[in-house]
Amino acid sequence: MIPRALFPLLQCPTCQARDLYVIAGAVCCGACGSTYPMHSGYLDMMPRGAEFGYVSKYVAEAAQLADELDYRELAPPLLAAGVRNRELLRLLQFTPNDVVLDSGCGSAKFAAWNAEQVGLMVGSDPATLFADAAIAQVALVQSDARVLPFADHSFDKGFSIDVLEHFPRDVIDAYLRETARVLKPGGRFVIFSNTRERSPLQPVIDLSRKLGQLFVRLGVYDFEREARRKSDHLKALETWEDVLEAMQQAGLKPVRAVFWNSLFTTFVEHVLMKLGEAVVGRTRPTPRTAVVTTPPSHAAPAAPAADTDNGTQREIRARQRFRGYLQRRGVVYYSLHAVTLMMELDLWLFGWMRSGSYFLLVEKE
Numbered sequence: 001m002i003p004r005a006l007f008p009l010l011q012c013p014t015c016q017a018r019d020l021y022v023i024a025g026a027v028c029c030g031a032c033g034s035t036y037p038m039h040s041g042y043l044d045m046m047p048r049g050a051e052f053g054y055v056s057k058y059v060a061e062a063a064q065l066a067d068e069l070d071y072r073e074l075a076p077p078l079l080a081a082g083v084r085n086r087e088l089l090r091l092l093q094f095t096p097n098d099v100v101l102d103s104g105c106g107s108a109k110f111a112a113w114n115a116e117q118v119g120l121m122v123g124s125d126p127a128t129l130f131a132d133a134a135i136a137q138v139a140l141v142q143s144d145a146r147v148l149p150f151a152d153h154s155f156d157k158g159f160s161i162d163v164l165e166h167f168p169r170d171v172i173d174a175y176l177r178e179t180a181r182v183l184k185p186g187g188r189f190v191i192f193s194n195t196r197e198r199s200p201l202q203p204v205i206d207l208s209r210k211l212g213q214l215f216v217r218l219g220v221y222d223f224e225r226e227a228r229r230k231s232d233h234l235k236a237l238e239t240w241e242d243v244l245e246a247m248q249q250a251g252l253k254p255v256r257a258v259f260w261n262s263l264f265t266t267f268v269e270h271v272l273m274k275l276g277e278a279v280v281g282r283t284r285p286t287p288r289t290a291v292v293t294t295p296p297s298h299a300a301p302a303a304p305a306a307d308t309d310n311g312t313q314r315e316i317r318a319r320q321r322f323r324g325y326l327q328r329r330g331v332v333y334y335s336l337h338a339v340t341l342m343m344e345l346d347l348w349l350f351g352w353m354r355s356g357s358y359f360l361l362v363e364k365e
């Protein structure tokens, strides 16, 4: 959505002027003359005439990824996303007056899950693969995190979930600099990302992975979709020292860190849940879901149409069914909630133990 409360925060991403006005269907800059169209559900505030060297895979391949990421329908915050969301809430302590930014929001699921708790929830991303629930509840802005279209000191709080690991170092620095600029003094921001560091518990964690790989070899399930999702992870901040140094450089003071040594989590994700998906997704649904879009003849599609019943399809199907069960808040919902709490034990028990995945709460100095 594009609520009225969003407009006072905006500034021109092309020339940084605050001199903006609204005409039918667009926001215009009085200084440089750029126009920013309002689309259904979100506002396009991408900088005009700028060329950036780096473009995220999610932007470059948005259309192709759209189907695969299965982003439009939102499930409740459960499993790994549930653990992230619960920790986010603990660290940021939202209040009803907070103006909050989800920078690099993706489908804006975290923004949507928490929008009701705050005064204004803004989601910002260069790709516009927004979930339906986000379009209904979150102020959505298509923008580039290196030149955010928001005035200085606009936000009380903000967060960045699964974002930094996708960027090269110069983009990370620009991202953090802009984050610091748009936060109010004393404003707080949570980052969830990961470095290349290994958990001290890795040998034990690997047991779950090996068990998962065994099931893959036996054809019970596969990890295609995960592999695709992680295919552009750069992890330019290689160590925890790199993370702290980048924060300091941006003027963001670390307040609290919680590491995620994924002992329980890996077991749940690589064994328990995959087995569940394999069982639930195994049977084909009625043929009406077998939508085959005819590609334009010149496009030379690389995707094989014949064996679409691969792991990805099966997993998406399983997810769709899970979501059906979850809407009803029955046994499946409460079971998954219990599994989520089990995964969260990783934070309670090992959150102090330095490892690759981290939640970092920082404060603007």
Ligand SMILES: [Zn+2]
Pocket: 012, 013, 014, 015, 016, 017, 029, 030, 031, 032, 033, 034
């Ligand atoms: Zn301008």
